[in-house]
Amino acid sequence: MMELKDTLRGRDFISIHDFTVDEIAYFLEVGAQLKKMQKSGIAHPYLAGKTLGMIFQKASTRTRVAFEVGMYQLGGHALFLSPRDIQLGRGETIKDTALVLSRMLDGIMIRTFDHDEVLELAHWASIPVINGLTDLLHPTQVIGDMMTIMEHKGKLQGLKLAFIGDGNNVAHELLFGGAKTGMDVVIASPAGFEPDKKVMELAQADARETGARLWVVEDPAEAVEGADAVYTDVWASMGQEGVAEDKEKNFLKYQLNSSLLALAKKDAVVLHCLPAKRGKEITDEVMDGPQSVVFDESENRLHAHKAIMALVM
Numbered sequence: 624m625m626e627l628k629d630t631l632r633g634r635d636f637i638s639i640h641d642f643t644v645d646e647i648a649y650f651l652e653v654g655a656q657l658k659k660m661q662k663s664g665i666a667h668p669y670l671a672g673k674t675l676g677m678i679f680q681k682a683s684t685r686t687r688v689a690f691e692v693g694m695y696q697l698g699g700h701a702l703f704l705s706p707r708d709i710q711l712g713r714g715e716t717i718k719d720t721a722l723v724l725s726r727m728l729d730g731i732m733i734r735t736f737d738h739d740e741v742l743e744l745a746h747w748a749s750i751p752v753i754n755g756l757t758d759l760l761h762p763t764q765v766i767g768d769m770m771t772i773m774e775h776k777g778k779l780q781g782l783k784l785a786f787i788g789d790g791n792n793v794a795h796e797l798l799f800g801g802a803k804t805g806m807d808v809v810i811a812s813p814a815g816f817e818p819d820k821k822v823m824e825l826a827q828a829d830a831r832e833t834g835a836r837l838w839v840v841e842d843p844a845e846a847v848e849g850a851d852a853v854y855t856d857v858w859a860s861m862g863q864e865g866v867a868e869d870k871e872k873n874f875l876k877y878q879l880n881s882s883l884l885a886l887a888k889k890d891a892v893v894l895h896c897l898p899a900k901r902g903k904e905i906t907d908e909v910m911d912g913p914q915s916v917v918f919d920e921s922e923n924r925l926h927a928h929k930a931i932m933a934l935v936m
Contacts, residue, residue: 624660624665624666624667624669625653625656625660627653627669627933627934628649628934630646631646631649631934631935632934632935632936633750633751633935634751634935635745635751635752635753635754635935636751636752636753636754636762636763636931636935637741637742637745637752637753637754637760637762638754638760638762638796638799639762639765639766639796639799639800639803640799640802640803640825640826640829642803643803644803644804644832644833647766647769647800647803647804648804649934650766650927650930650931650934651766651769651770651773651930653930653933653934654766654767654770654923654926654927654929654930655770655773655774655926657926657929657930657933658770658923658926661696661926666698667696667697667698667933668697668698668699669697669698669933670694670697670698670699670729670932670933670936671697671698671699672698672699673694673697673698673699673700673729673730673936674694674699674700674701674702674727674728674729674730675690675694675699675700675701675702675728675729675730675731675732675932675936676701676702676704676724676727676728676730676731676732677690677691677701677702677703677704677731677732677733677734677755678704678709678711678731678732678733678734678735679703679704679705679706679734679755680706680733680734680735680736680740681734681735681736681756683734683755683756684897684898685897685921685924686732686734686755686756686763686924686928687703688925689763689924689925689927689928690732690755690928690932691703692925693925693928693929693932694932696929697929697932697933699729699932699936702728717740717743717744717747718743718747720744721743721744721745721746721747721748722747722748724748724750725747725748725749725750728750729750729751729936730750730751730752730753730932730935730936731744731748731750731751731752731753732752732753732755733752733753733754733755734755734756734757735756735757736757736758737757737758738757738758738759738760740757741754741757750936751935751936753931753932753935756792757792758792758860759792759795759819759822760792760795760796760799760822761792761793761795761796761896762796762799763924763927763928763931764793764796764896764924765793765796765797765799765800766800766927766928766930766931767920767921767923767924767926767927767928768797768800768854768894768896768920768923769800769804769806770923770926770927771892771894771916771919771920771923772784772806772851772852772892772894774919774923775892775916775919776851776852776892779801779804779805779806780804780805780806780833781805781806781807782806782807782851782852783806783807783808783809783849783850783851783852784797784801784806784807784808784809784850784851784852784853784854785808785809785811785843785846785847785850785852785853785854785887786808786809786810786811786846786854786855786856787811787843787846787847787853787854787855787877787879787883787904788811788812788855788856788857788858788874788877788904789812789816789856789857789858789859789860789870789874790810790812790816790817790818790819790839791856791860792860793854793856793896794810794812794818794856795818795819795822795826797810797854798810798818798822798823798826798837799822799825799826799829801826801830801835801837802826802827802829802830802832802833802835802837803829803833804833804835805833805834805835806835807835807836807837808835808836808837809837809838809839809840809846809850810838810839810840810846811839811840811841811842811843811845811846811847811877812839812841812877813841813873813874813876813877814841815873816870816873816874817839818839823837823839843876843877843883844883844886847883847884847886847887848886848887849886849887849888850886850887850888850891851887851888851890851891851892852891852892852893852894853879853883853884853887853891853892853893853894854893854894854895854896855877855879855894855895855904855905856895856896856904857898857899857900857903857904858870858871858874858877858900858903858904859871871903874904877904878903878904878905878906879893879895879904879905879906879909880905880906880908880909881906881908881909881912884909884914890914891914892914892915892916893905893909893910893912893914893915893916893917894916894917894920895910895917895920896920897917897921899917
């Protein structure tokens with residue numbers, strides 16, 4: 624087995640922003656190595672005897688499967704904890720939950736709505752807390768995304784990624800990911816749906832170290848022009864189902880279809896964090912087309928999550 628550096632052991636994984644340029648590069652390197660080992664049938668029980676508690680306040684396919692299978696492949700065990708299963712769903716405080724789970728587990732993954740809940744859990748827990756998604760950020764997704772772009776492009780530094788759609792948790796974390804790796808990121812969103820200003824300020828500060836350019840435009844065609852990677856996501860995130868129809872009216876010009884994709888580089892790759900509303904933000908033609916790496920990206924969630932767990936737990 625490869626030797627893992629201990630420099631990240633015990634750290635929380637709440638945002639890509641919290642790590643150095645070298646640390647993010649190391650997460651990506653370990654993810655690639657673990658993928659190679661798994662494909663070659665080489666056992667890698669780095670977390671033998673360890674247990675991860677997974678708190679899910681939001682539904683999940685990829686996050687749950689990736690963490691659960693990932694723990695199994697790393698020689699550990701994962702516990703699925705829904706609000707119906709634990710007292711957090713019946714009013715127990717986050718503080719008390721964190722203190723109890725810290726006595727029994729080796730790590731906690733939480734997927735929830737309010738980002739402050741993750742920060743509070745991490746504050747009180749004495750074991751690593753991994754952010755599996757909040758309404759503000761989705762860091763585990765973007766480690767997998769960057770792994771995927773690296774596989775297909777051989778680098779991240781100097782590439783241009785265009786994100787088309789809502790300035791949401793994925794867009795926010797892509798800004799941090801680009802800033803830490805030297806990849807230019809442009810977000811195309813309708814007026815009123817741009818990324819959070821504070822996130823953009825933090826990402827811009829991060830980008831000074833790598834020279835990455837980060838900016839926001841309204842015109843999707845302008846964003847996609849000359850892009851090496853084109854990324855989209857659902858227009859209404861989980862919890863916004865009630866306003867999905869209203870939001871859709873603002874996003875009709877933001878569909879990733881073959882005519883928009885044609886403005887990118889000929890060898891541009893297409894990404895989507897899934898689940899996709901086919902025929903809305905992305906067409907079947909693009910999602911199932913030769914430039915799509917959507918399912919490579921989905922698979923890489925497994926390897927990215929394993930890297931995160933192996934390094935912090």
